[in-house]
Every structure is written in C-alpha cells, then in structure tokens.
Amino acid sequence: MPIELSTADADFAGRFADFVDAGRETATDVSAVVAGIVADVRARGDAAVVDLTRRFDRMEVTAQTLRFTGAEIAAAKDRIEPDLHAALELAADRIRAFHAGQLPADHDAVDAQGIRAGWRWSAIDDVGIYVPGGLASYPSTVLMNAIPAKVAGVRRLVMTTPTPGGTVNPLVLYAAHLAGVDEIYRVGGAQAIAALTFGTGTIAPVDKITGPGNAYVAEAKRQLYGRVGIDMVAGPSEILVVADSAANPDWLAADLLSQAEHDRVAQAILMTDDTDLARRTAQAVDATLDALGADVARESWARFGAIITVRSLDEAPPLIDALAPEHLALSIADPQAMFARIRHAGSVFMGYRTPEAIGDYIGGPNHTLPTGRRARFSSGLSVADFMKRTTFLDCSAEGLAAVGPAAARLAEAEGLPAHALSVTRRLG
Amino acid sequence: MPIELSTADADFAGRFADFVDAGRETATDVSAVVAGIVADVRARGDAAVVDLTRRFDRMEVTAQTLRFTGAEIAAAKDRIEPDLHAALELAADRIRAFHAGQLPADHDAVDAQGIRAGWRWSAIDDVGIYVPGGLASYPSTVLMNAIPAKVAGVRRLVMTTPTPGGTVNPLVLYAAHLAGVDEIYRVGGAQAIAALTFGTGTIAPVDKITGPGNAYVAEAKRQLYGRVGIDMVAGPSEILVVADSAANPDWLAADLLSQAEHDRVAQAILMTDDTDLARRTAQAVDATLDALGADVARESWARFGAIITVRSLDEAPPLIDALAPEHLALSIADPQAMFARIRHAGSVFMGYRTPEAIGDYIGGPNHTLPTGRRARFSSGLSVADFMKRTTFLDCSAEGLAAVGPAAARLAEAEGLPAHALSVTRRLG
Numbered sequence: 001m002p003i004e005l006s007t008a009d010a011d012f013a014g015r016f017a018d019f020v021d022a023g024r025e026t027a028t029d030v031s032a033v034v035a036g037i038v039a040d041v042r043a044r045g046d047a048a049v050v051d052l053t054r055r056f057d058r059m060e061v062t063a064q065t066l067r068f069t070g071a072e073i074a075a076a077k078d079r080i081e082p083d084l085h086a087a088l089e090l091a092a093d094r095i096r097a098f099h100a101g102q103l104p105a106d107h108d109a110v111d112a113q114g115i116r117a118g119w120r121w122s123a124i125d126d127v128g129i130y131v132p133g134g135l136a137s138y139p140s141t142v143l144m145n146a147i148p149a150k151v152a153g154v155r156r157l158v159m160t161t162p163t164p165g166g167t168v169n170p171l172v173l174y175a176a177h178l179a180g181v182d183e184i185y186r187v188g189g190a191q192a193i194a195a196l197t198f199g200t201g202t203i204a205p206v207d208k209i210t211g212p213g214n215a216y217v218a219e220a221k222r223q224l225y226g227r228v229g230i231d232m233v234a235g236p237s238e239i240l241v242v243a244d245s246a247a248n249p250d251w252l253a254a255d256l257l258s259q260a261e262h263d264r265v266a267q268a269i270l271m272t273d274d275t276d277l278a279r280r281t282a283q284a285v286d287a288t289l290d291a292l293g294a295d296v297a298r299e300s301w302a303r304f305g306a307i308i309t310v311r312s313l314d315e316a317p318p319l320i321d322a323l324a325p326e327h328l329a330l331s332i333a334d335p336q337a338m339f340a341r342i343r344h345a346g347s348v349f350m351g352y353r354t355p356e357a358i359g360d361y362i363g364g365p366n367h368t369l370p371t372g373r374r375a376r377f378s379s380g381l382s383v384a385d386f387m388k389r390t391t392f393l394d395c396s397a398e399g400l401a402a403v404g405p406a407a408a409r410l411a412e413a414e415g416l417p418a419h420a421l422s423v424t425r426r427l428g
Numbered sequence: 429m430p431i432e433l434s435t436a437d438a439d440f441a442g443r444f445a446d447f448v449d450a451g452r453e454t455a456t457d458v459s460a461v462v463a464g465i466v467a468d469v470r471a472r473g474d475a476a477v478v479d480l481t482r483r484f485d486r487m488e489v490t491a492q493t494l495r496f497t498g499a500e501i502a503a504a505k506d507r508i509e510p511d512l513h514a515a516l517e518l519a520a521d522r523i524r525a526f527h528a529g530q531l532p533a534d535h536d537a538v539d540a541q542g543i544r545a546g547w548r549w550s551a552i553d554d555v556g557i558y559v560p561g562g563l564a565s566y567p568s569t570v571l572m573n574a575i576p577a578k579v580a581g582v583r584r585l586v587m588t589t590p591t592p593g594g595t596v597n598p599l600v601l602y603a604a605h606l607a608g609v610d611e612i613y614r615v616g617g618a619q620a621i622a623a624l625t626f627g628t629g630t631i632a633p634v635d636k637i638t639g640p641g642n643a644y645v646a647e648a649k650r651q652l653y654g655r656v657g658i659d660m661v662a663g664p665s666e667i668l669v670v671a672d673s674a675a676n677p678d679w680l681a682a683d684l685l686s687q688a689e690h691d692r693v694a695q696a697i698l699m700t701d702d703t704d705l706a707r708r709t710a711q712a713v714d715a716t717l718d719a720l721g722a723d724v725a726r727e728s729w730a731r732f733g734a735i736i737t738v739r740s741l742d743e744a745p746p747l748i749d750a751l752a753p754e755h756l757a758l759s760i761a762d763p764q765a766m767f768a769r770i771r772h773a774g775s776v777f778m779g780y781r782t783p784e785a786i787g788d789y790i791g792g793p794n795h796t797l798p799t800g801r802r803a804r805f806s807s808g809l810s811v812a813d814f815m816k817r818t819t820f821l822d823c824s825a826e827g828l829a830a831v832g833p834a835a836a837r838l839a840e841a842e843g844l845p846a847h848a849l850s851v852t853r854r855l856g
Contacts, residue, residue, distance in 0.1 A: 083837060084837060084838070084841055086834070087833075087834035087835075087837045087838050087841075088838070090831065090834045091834065091835075091838060094539075094831070097539070098545055101535055101537075102535075104532075107529055107530075109529075111522075111525070111792075115791065115792070116778075117526055117791060117792045117793055119793070120767075122771050124804065124805050125771065125772075125804065135843065138842050139838070139841075139842070140838065140842065171841060171842075207804040207805040208805040225661065226661035226663075226800075226802070228805065229802070229804075229805035229806055233653065233654035235654075248853075250853055251850065251853050251854055254846055254849040254850035254853050255850050257846035257849075257850075258839075258844065258846040258847040258849070258850045260846070261844055261845070261846045261847070262844075288846065288849065292845050292846060292849075294845070294846065297846060335822070339548075339820065343550050343553065344553075344816075344818075345818050346818065346819075347818065347819040347820065347821070348818060348819070348820040348821070349820070349821055349822075350544075350820055350821065350822035351822055351823070352854075353823045353824065353825055353827075353828050353854055354821055354822055354823040354828070355850035355851055355854060356850065357835055357836075357839055357844075357847040357848070357850045357851050358821060358823060358828070358831065358832065358835050358851065359819075359821050360835075360839070360847060361834070361835040361838045361839065361847075362831045362834055362835045362838070363543065363545060363821040363823075363831070364539075364543070364545045364821070365545055365547070365819035365820070365821055366819065370816075372654075374654070374657070375816065375818070376552065376553065376635040376657075376816075377552050377635040377636040377656065377657035377816060378657055378816055379816045379817040379818075380817065380819055382817065384812075388772075388798075388803065388804075388805060388806055388807045389807040389808065389810065390772075390773050390774065390775065390776060390803070390807075391774075391775040391776070391787075391793035391794065391808055392767065392775065392776040392777070392778060392793070393775070393776070393777055393778065393782055393786060393787050393791040393792070393793055394763070394777075394778035394779055394782055395779070395781045395782040395786060395791075396781065397781055399781075400781050400782070400786070403518065403522070403786065403790045403791070404786065405515075406514070406515035406518045406519065406789070406790055407515075407519075407785055407786050407788070407789040407790045408785075409511060409512060409515045410512070410515050410516070410519060410567070410568060410789045410790070411686075411785055411788070411789065413512055413515075413567075413599060414566050414567070414568065414599075415563065416686065416689055416690075416785075417689070417720050417722070418682055418685035418686040418688070418689045418716070418720060418722065418725060419686040419689070419785040419788060419789075420785070421682040421685075421686070421716065421720075422679065422682035422683050422685075422686045422783035422784065422785045423783055423785050423786065425676075425678050425679050425682050426679055426780075426781055426783060
C-alpha cells in the first residue's frame with residue numbers, strides 16, 4: 001500500500017520531511033569490479049572489450065564485428081512495422097525542432113574602457129551515447145541523447161549498446177540512423193564506458209559520454225568523470241501528480257503507473273485537495289494494475305507510492321519544491337498559476353490533457369531529467385550539454401591603461417608578483 | 429629545464445603526444461580520511477565541525493563563533509589600504525557587468541500542432557562557495573564565485589573559509605561583502621563541504637557548492653556530488669602562450685611565470701615560430717625568476733614548462749586543440765584569425781596587450797576555467813551554473829490528438845503499457 005499523508009494531520013511536517021529524505025537509491029558497491037574492468041580495457045583495448053563482451057553478454061564477437069555495419073543498420077528498418085517508422089520520424093522531427101531553439105548565442109562587445117570581451121560556443125568534437133540493452137533498450141533514449149548532440153554540431157557521435165546473447169532492438173538501430181549517429185558498437189557495461197574514454201584499436205575515444213545505464217555503467221561514468229565529460233548522476237525516476245477535483249481518476253491512475261512501470265524503485269506520488277478523488281484514483285490504480293498484470297509497477301506503487309492530501313492547493317507549492325520532482329504533472333484548472341508559484345521541477349506537464357508520456361516520446365523537450373531532488377540544482381539534458389564556451393578578452397593599449405594598475409595592485413596584494421609584472425611591464 | 433619540442437624534429441608527433449598525455453595531477457588517496465570526516469559531520473553536526481576545526485586549523489572555536497559577525501566583516505575594510513578598496517570595487521563592477529550579459533532567456537511557444545512547450549530558468553536557492561585559507565586565500569576567488577551567483581539571483585549565498593591559527597585575509601572578507609555574500613563561516617577542508625551539504629545546527633544546508641580547494645576539499649565535493657551540485661573537477665592550472673616574432677620576450681616571460689607561480693604543478697608553455705624569440709624568452713624567464721626569487725614558479729617552470737617551436741604558425745591550431753589549454757594567450761599580430769581556427773580553450777587572451785592576469789582579476793570573464801584538457805568538453809564558471817532550467821509541455825485537445833497516437837504506439841513498442849494508457853484514455 002502506498003503511504004498516505006495529509007496536511008491536516010498533526011504530525012504531517014515530520015512525516016513529510018522523512019518522506020522527502022527517504023532514499024530509493026540502493027548502494028550497490030560495484031566500485032572495485034568497475035575499477036578492474038576499466039583498468040583492463042585501458043591496458044588491453046579491443047582484446048579486453050571482446051573478452052568482457054563474451055563473458056557478460058554471452059556472445060561471440062571479435063574486434064572486427066564490434067561495430068554494426070551499414071547493412072545491419074539498414075536491415076533494422078525492414079524489421080520494424082511501417083507505422084512505427086512514421087511514429088519515430090515524427091518524434092525525431094519534434095525533438096529536433098524543440099532543441100534547435102536551445103542553440104546558445106555568442107557574445108562579443110567592447111566596453112567603455114576599450115576592452116573587448118565575450119564568449120564563443122562550440123560543439124564538443126566527439127561524443128559517446130550509452131543505450132541500455134535488454135528490456136530497457138529504448139529508441140526514445142537514442143533520440144533524446146543523439147538529437148541534441150547533432151543539433152549542437154557534434155562531428156562524431158558514437159553509440160554503444162549491449163546486445164545480450166546477440167539480441168538487438170531494431171528500433172534502437174533505426175532511431176540511431178534517424179538521429180544521425182555516426183558509429184554504433186555492440187558493447188555495454190563498464191567496458192563500453194572505458195572503451196569510449198580511453199579508446200581501443202577499434203573505437204576511437206570521445207570527449208563526453210551521456211545516457212542512462214545500470215549500476216556498473218553509472219559507476220564507470222563516475223570513476224572516469226574528469227577524464228571525460230559525463231551528463232549527470234541519475235537515480236530512479238519519479239513523478240508528482242497534482243490534481244484537483246475536476247481531474248479524471250482513470251487518467252491519473254495511468255499517469256502514476258506510467259512512472260511506476262519504469263522501475264521497482266521508481267516513485268509515483270499523487271497530491272490532491274480532494275479526498276474523494278484520492279480514493280477513486282487509488283481504486284483506479286488497483287484496477288489498472290490488475291488489468292495490466294504489471295509486476296514492476298505494482299511493486300513500485302506499493303513500496304514507494306504516496307498519496308498526499310492537502311486542505312487546499314495553496315499548500316502545494318512548498319511541498320512541491322521540497323520534493324523537487326523529476327516530473328511534475330499539474331492536472332488542475334489553472335496549471336500556469338501553480339507553475340508560477342513553484343521553483344524546483346525537472347519538467348512540468350500542464351493541465352488535464354498533457355500526460356507525462358507525451359514528454360517521454362514526442363513532445364519535444366528532453367526526457368533526460370534530474371532525479372532524486374536534484375532539480376534543486378540541475379537541469380535536464382539540452383543542446384548546451386554538447387557544447388562548451390570559450391571566453392575571450394582583448395585589451396587595447398587604452399583599455400590596459402585603464403584597468404591594468406588595479407589588476408597589478410590586486411596581484412601584489414595576493415602575493416603573486418609575476419601576475420603584477422605581466423601587467424606593469426606592458427604599462428611601462 | 430623546460431622541455432623543448434620542435435615540429436621540425438622527426439620524432440615530434442610521438443613526443444608531443446606523450447607531452448599532451450603526461451598527467452600533473454598527483455593521485456593522493458584521501459578518500460578514506462574524507463569519508464570519515466563527512467560521516468562525522470553528518471552525524472554530529474556542529475560538534476564535529478568544532479572538533480575538526482580545532483584539530484586542523486589549530487584554533488579555539490565554538491558553534492557560536494563559527495560565523496563571522498557583521499562587525500568582524502565591517503572591521504575588515506579598515507584593515508585594507510584605501511587604494512585596494514577602489515581596485516576591488518572596480519573588479520567587482522566589471523565582473524558583475526560581464527556576467528549580467530550571461531543571464532539566459534526563457535522560451536515559451538505554441539507549435540503548429542497546438543502544443544505549447546518551452547523552458548523557464550530559475551536561480552538555485554542556496555549556494556555555498558568555498559574559499560581556501562592560508563597562502564592561497566584570494567579575494568579574486570570570492571568575486572569570481574559570488575558575483576555570478578548573485579547575478580543569477582541566488583537568494584542565500586554562504587561562504588566558508590578556513591582561518592588557520594585564527595588568521596583571515598581581510599581582503600577575502602571585504603570581497604565577500606562587496607559581492608553580497610549573506611553568511612561567512614570560519615570552516616575549511618572536507619568538514620566545510622560536509623557542513624554545507626548536510627547542514628549543522630549553525631549552518632543551514634545548500635543546494636550547490638562551488639570554489640577551489642585542496643585535495644581534501646576536492647575529494648569531499650566528489651564524494652558528495654549528486655547529493656549537492658558541484659562546479660567542476662579542477663586540476664592544476666596551465667597557460668599556453670603563442671607568440672610571433674613581434675612579441676616582447678620580457679612580457680612573455682612574465683605571462684609564463686604568472687601561471688607558474690600559482691602552483692609547483694602548474695604548467696606554462698610557449699609556442700612560437702621564432703627560435704630566436706624562444707631563446708630570448710627563456711633567458712627572460714630565468715632573469716625574472718632570479719629577480720623575484722620565486723621558488724614555486726622556478727620549480728613549475730623546470731618540471732612542467734615547455735617551449736614548442738613550430739616552423740610556421742599555420743601548424744599551431746591542431747597543437748593548441750590537442751592541448752586544450754585552460755588559458756590561451758595569443759601574442760601574435762592577428763589573434764582573431766588564429767581564434768577562428770581553434771576549437772578548444774578555456775579562455776583566450778588576444779594580442780600583445782592582453783596579459784592573462786587581466787582576466788584573473790578585472791577583465792570581466794570568469795577566471796574559474798577547465799584545466800587538464802577539459803576545455804574539450806567543459807566551460808568556465810558562468811551565471812547558468814547558479815541556475816537550473818525547468819522545461820514544460822502543455823497539450824491542447826487538438827495537440828494531443830495530433831501526436832498522441834504516435835506516442836502511444838512508441839510506448840507499446842517499448843513495452844510500457846501504462847505509458848500508452850495515459851495517452852489513449854485521454855484520446856477516447
């Protein structure tokens with residue numbers, strides 16, 4: 001049974017604080033195993049990748065067959081039902097259009113002192129995206145990582161995905177093709193992250209790696225962060241659905257379960273000012289679970305689900321901010337007014353007719369979002385994550401004369417005489 | 429003696445590759461010590477902070493005296509020579525003006541399908557900045573971290589700095605005052621990072637921590653990354669000075685040493701097409717070292733310094749990109765043309781009259797920059813580092829009808845039936 005909290009209860013504050021602090025991330029310590037895999041791939045390159053792939057993915061592979069051929073990628077299209085072609089293409093087009101609006105602007109200006117300053121954005125050269133295999137091998141993951149990278153202008157976009165027992169999801173290959181991925185390798189796990197970082201004979205190294213993965217992939221990214229760029233530390237997914245009495249319990253139940261079905265440690269929370277709606281939604285969740293026979297969603301809802309009753313939706317904003325949810329669905333009459341009152345959420349789904357699933361696939365905004373209250377300080381994936389900014393400064397003689405003495409004075413005060421000399425020698 | 433490389437040498441490619449790959453970051457393993465400090469502060473709060481501060485900073489302190497009082501901060505101003513007031517104020521004003529131009533724009537648009545989508549930026553609520561104590565206690569560090577945070581709109585900006593033996597740099601306190609820091613604590617090391625992350629009785633927790641620090645501070649930030657946001661993994665500083673025959677050897681020598689004097693493992697590199705200039709600059713470096721008696725700079729230049737001779741400056745761009753330097757000084761006749769040909773650098777200093785030290789203090793752009801070739805994939809500190817972006821999606825009934833069926837089809841193909849239901853129930 002999901003936890004039930006009500007702001008009308010005397011002990012609400014303490015119970016809500018405990019609920020906010022309760023972690024769902026299991027601390028599997030895989031660091032030693034991952035460190036061994038990373039060292040092996042760094043030392044032996046392709047040979048290590050081939051050995052580890054045979055062992056973990058139970059398949060024969062050689063350095064020559066690690067990379068998917070153009071024929072294999074082209075053949076994937078034929079294995080997909082035609083209506084899925086159109087759906088993927090519509091999704092790719094809409095995601096591309098949204099992210100194209102995120103390209104950042106350069107800046108170049110001369111100030112009153114005659115000093116020119118600004119910045120220039122440029123794409124990261126080589127990027128790797130990791131796509132999980134098996135049951136969580138999703139074409140939407142490919143689109144949401146690869147399209148922003150290509151919009152940014154990444155010149156070489158490499159994808160790795162494990163193919164356990166040789167099985168690959170043709171939708172993943174076709175999505176990669178649609179998104180403009182340049183190279184695809186049948187490698188997964190920590191060995192894929194290490195191969196992308198250090199390079200092997202077959203796989204040239206990249207500068208940054210994005211994409212979700214299991215505990216081994218996440219730990220490898222954490223260990224190699226700094227040597228390569230990474231996207232984020234991602235935890236289990238969550239949704240907070242805020243509903244008023246006009247919301248439809250069957251719609252809300254599907255919204256809650258669409259999060260819960262991702263993962264046994266996913267979290268779905270309903271917040272409402274209508275106790276009758278809360279009751280009817282809980283019933284609809286149970287009925288939907290029975291109809292779907294969804295074990296993962298059932299466990300997530302029972303263990304981590306929650307129903308929070310508020311006396312008035314005026315109480316909602318600080319509670320929403322405390323939860324800082326990855327996904328915030330506002331199934332209320334005036335979602336815009338509520339949005340204006342909250343500060344922390346990864347992505348917001350406005351009104352009765354915007355299910356979060358639209359954002360997962362086709363809305364346009366990225367579905368890679370900060371989890372576990374990290375929306376307090378971080379953002380979803382964007383085009384800027386595939387770029388970097390170089391600032392610049394250009395002093396005229398007059399500009400240097402105007403600001404140089406103050407800089408030299410500060411350098412002396414900081415005990416850095418060569419800094420001061422580099423200015424005063426030019427002023428002399 | 430600094431290493432000497434020339435593109436005219438037959439073995440240049442291999443030697444340059446080794447030079448690029450050579451690490452300067454020492455792998456001090458402080459992880460166990462830091463984990464112990466973090467656990468202690470998390471469990472015992474102020475009591476742990478007080479104990480650790482007594483031990484590491486050799487000073488008496490209580491929970492009540494951890495925070496600098498307004499009177500202490502005001503008194504700092506009187507301990508500073510008046511001309512330094514003006515220099516710090518000019519620096520603060522220029523840094524503020526530059527960063528104000530970095531405030532990102534929101535986006536809100538309805539597309540042809542009737543789907544509204546966009547994003548909204550907002551400041552991070554609570555931010556902590558770490559400022560080292562002792563010899564590397566710099567007011568410029570305060571300005572470069574605190575001003576972008578306040579430009580972003582951070583509502584509570586907390587600074588921690590160790591005061592070994594009770595000593596504090598009054599310039600650091602005055603810079604914090606100028607920059608609008610809200611609270612200052614005399615705490616340093618891993619205990620400061622843990623206190624900012626978990627909070628203590630005296631110090632309320634923050635959402636993100638920025639600023640440089642020693643190996644303990646860096647390891648604490650790495651361990652707590654995810655629980656709080658952090659700025660970056662920073663390594664030892666470096667500069668690449670590219671010079672043509674019209675450059676002044678004495679100016680170049682000061683530029684090289686202004687980097688070398690930061691740290692025994694800092695790196696200063698000269699690249700030039702003029703062997704005579706190279707020789708005269710090396711002599712000027714030695715003369716300047718003798719005049720300054722600078723041990724740190726002398727060791728850095730001898731161990732990690734380099735002079736790279738190119739046959740023509742046309743050879744420079746790929747070498748610059750391979751080094752991806754934190755600081756790139758272009759002491760050449762046409763720096764703009766060279767800038768257009770390179771892709772990776774943290775910050776560029778254009779022309780003969782722009783010493784890097786201007787950027788350290790007063791130019792405007794941030795001096796917190798990616799080191800150790802990380803300019804390939806990351807950027808200097810900016811206003812956006814103190815903000816986060818919330819995306820949103822708002823479907824009209826028509827919009828949902830237009831894109832919903834494709835989303836439901838993709839959800840089914842991914843084996844996520846509740847996702848599909850959350851769409852189809854609304855289409856019914």
